[in-house]
Amino acid sequence: MLDARPALLPCRLEEQTRRLQKDMKKSTDADLAMSKSAVKISLDLLSNPLCEQDQDFLNMVTALDTAMKRMDAFNQEKVNQIQKTVIEPLKKFGSVFPSLNMAVKRREQALQDYRRLQAKVEKYAEKEKTGPVLAKLHQAREELRPVREDFEAKNKQLLDEMPRFHNSRLDYFQPSFESLIRAQVVYYSEMHKIFGDLTQQLDQPGHPDEQRERENEAKLSELRALSIVADD
Numbered sequence: 001m002l003d004a005r006p007a008l009l010p011c012r013l014e015e016q017t018r019r020l021q022k023d024m025k026k027s028t029d030a031d032l033a034m035s036k037s038a039v040k041i042s043l044d045l046l047s048n049p050l051c052e053q054d055q056d057f058l059n060m061v062t063a064l065d066t067a068m069k070r071m072d073a074f075n076q077e078k079v080n081q082i083q084k085t086v087i088e089p090l091k092k093f094g095s096v097f098p099s100l101n102m103a104v105k106r107r108e109q110a111l112q113d114y115r116r117l118q119a120k121v122e123k124y125a126e127k128e129k130t131g132p133v134l135a136k137l138h139q140a141r142e143e144l145r146p147v148r149e150d151f152e153a154k155n156k157q158l159l160d161e162m163p164r165f166h167n168s169r170l171d172y173f174q175p176s177f178e179s180l181i182r183a184q185v186v187y188y189s190e191m192h193k194i195f196g197d198l199t200q201q202l203d204q205p206g207h208p209d210e211q212r213e214r215e216n217e218a219k220l221s222e223l224r225a226l227s228i229v230a231d232d
Helices: 005-046 055-094 097-126 131-202 209-224
Strands: none
Touching (some): 005 097
């Protein structure tokens, strides 16, 4: 009856909820940073003097810039969806823990009061049954009764409601995780289309990857042959 285990359950769940919320925020921040950096790179390439000198290069970078901006737009939409359907529900779920922890603390305080008065009753019960001792024993039992009832009420409430609260997390979070999966599926489906379109725009007929590698290596060899980049 005096078991203190109900206090452990909210602590673990609160820690897990806080960690999950933190990790989701870090993930969405990283996603946004990635797509923003990709857009910045394409804009930097557009300002490169080569775009003024080579129309083919300009067309390629323009296609890349369009793709990066589309990616960033879909990424922002995905992050907004995750913020609304995952991170905010996590935050709301976490907001219940202060009151829950307070209920656990009140139960623990009632437990300490119960143990203290119970020990007092046991001390007088073990003594020789003289008039003064019996009077003190009676008084101690009277003091113990409301404290015991208060502890038993608080303890029963936690034992009844804590498992229900803990189990309710499944029904609470399932829609959030389903929304997270759908947001990821939509995003990566769109990425497949965007980069598929970009590949078609950049591909040159009769230029397989192996040929491109050979051409790039030949150009790199020419650059290495220049005296200004030659090894000392």
